[in-house]
């Protein structure tokens with residue numbers, strides 16, 4: 001087992017926002033994207049645009065106008081920041097894609113190398129991926145989930161039989177998840193993309209080796225696993241532990257995907273607290289998905305077999321759309337319409353207590369980009385519910401939102417203070433669902449403690465570089481921005497939350513100059529909401545912030561204090577992170593703890609309800 005890396009502070013955003021990269025890195029990144037697109041234009045493709053990106057690559061689309069009708073192609077480039085050995089896997093991906101012939105899988109076209117850069121060219125799947133759909137609409141309906149389940153079951157069946165392939169060996173996709181399913185609403189077309197984790201199965205799911213002939217069995221390495229890491233938020237335990245590859249891997253990916261889309265979460269880990277049986281699905285399907293997500297391998301496998309055998313029958317259920325009531329967010333949030341939406345990043349602190357040693361995890365390949373992400377997000381030694389809770393906080397940051405949240409778990413209750421501003425009204429429904437999931441998951445956490453997070457706009461982050469001696473380089477100090485809110489109601493001022501009421505954060509190590517602390521103390525007396533995070537790195541300082549002044553009369557004083565903070569940050573010499581958050585008032589919401597959400601199924605007789 002590899003040694004655990006020590007990570008103290010981190011952002012739990014999926015990908016580093018381009019606005020948080022250093023000026024040079026951001027420039028390099030943009031230049032690289034431009035070069036890729038230029039390359040494609042030189043090759044004669046029109047309307048070249050970026051259609052997606054993931055941990056391994058960037059995906060562009062382009063039109064071939066020399067054929068009739070014009071063909072839409074997709075070009076996948078591996079990330080230049082990855083090790084060459086990881087980048088070389090694009091060629092393996094191309095090979096595996098070329099082995100699949102299925103109406104739900106974009107056709108392979110070519111793999112080219114321009115200098116060291118491999119390019120995989122394939123058919124373009126129309127539409128947007130299901131993670132994006134889920135963020136737009138929230139929970140998917142029982143009908144949608146059931147239809148999707150049947151389609152995915154059929155793909156898995158085809159991959160097991162692999163009748164069209166060169167060999168008859170079953171193929172494992174290895175990374176089934178919402179963002180690898182592209183869906184076109186108009187024609188209801190679904191495509192399974194990203195074959196970068198795909199391998200030929202070594203076992204059949206019942207512990208028997210699979211090989212087309214005895215020579216294969218003799219020649220191939222029968223001891224070690226050929227499995228590739230899929231997304232750690234969606235793969236099952238066996239794939240995570242490096243077991244031999246089998247069609248069970250994809251059953252796990254399918255169960256995670258259905259669960260995530262039915263509950264509007266971005267991972268599989270929440271099922272103990274928000275079981276599939278609480279999501280309004282037909283009882284049989286809900287129980288099968290929960291069975292597939294079980295911690296017990298026998299139950300998992302049995303449920304997987306049931307799913308494969310019975311999904312065609314289950315999909316025949318009559319599931320008309322039910323009149324859905326508007327959902328109410330468990331904690332309030334406000335709206336603000338901005339022309340330029342924030343590029344939200346979440347910073348969280350005080351999460352040490354969420355860690356829970358889980359030494360049973362064995363990892364197959366630490367050099368993997370997915371695992372790197374796992375480490376970065378600190379999930380390795382946490383319980384499932386804690387992982388799901390952190391993933392739900394990450395999901396909040398996928399919305400254009402700024403604000404802060406503080407969770408306080410006591411013996412019997414959970415207290416939440418919040419200030420959240422959503423900048424796109426049409427995402428109201430989906431954002432409310434995301435908040436409610438966060439609250440439900442928090443209700444399921446049993447340990448007592450405190451967790452806080454700030455959501456800020458990375459576009460506003462101030463970066464000041466240091467020279468070789470560590471001195472800051474700047475012509476003029478940038479200023480901290482703030483918004484002034486109009487009238488406030490007096491009762492809101494009554495019980496302001498303080499920057500300091502939670503004491504020192506054991507996870508934060510940066511020592512701030514006294515003058516900066518004095519200003520933060522003084523700010524504390526002015527009614528406002530906001531956060532400021534100092535992230536001091538050897539080569540630069542980043543100041544993440546958002547501020548909303550709620551007392552117009554104090555604007556001069558407020559602005560002076562912010563200027564004073566900036567004037568004094570240049571005294572920061574040590575490296576680390578320190579942050580402060582202020583919520584506008586103590587609007588503590590109290591919730592009972594709840595280990596598991598109650599059962600809620602699709603009605604047996606929907607006609608009666610509609």
Ligand SMILES: Nc1ncnc2c1ncn2[C@@H]1O[C@H](COP(=O)(O)OP(=O)(O)OP(=O)(O)O)[C@@H](O)[C@H]1O
Pocket residue numbers: 051052053054055056057058059074076106122123124125126128129179180182193194195196231
């Ligand atoms: N053939 C395709 N047609 C249309 N869109 C595609 C296609 N292939 C990929 N995409 C889009 O690009 C995104 C990223 O692609 P892909 O998942 O292959 O990259 P990746 O780096 O391997 O991602 P991951 O982090 O999941 O491993 C997908 O989520 C999807 O939205």
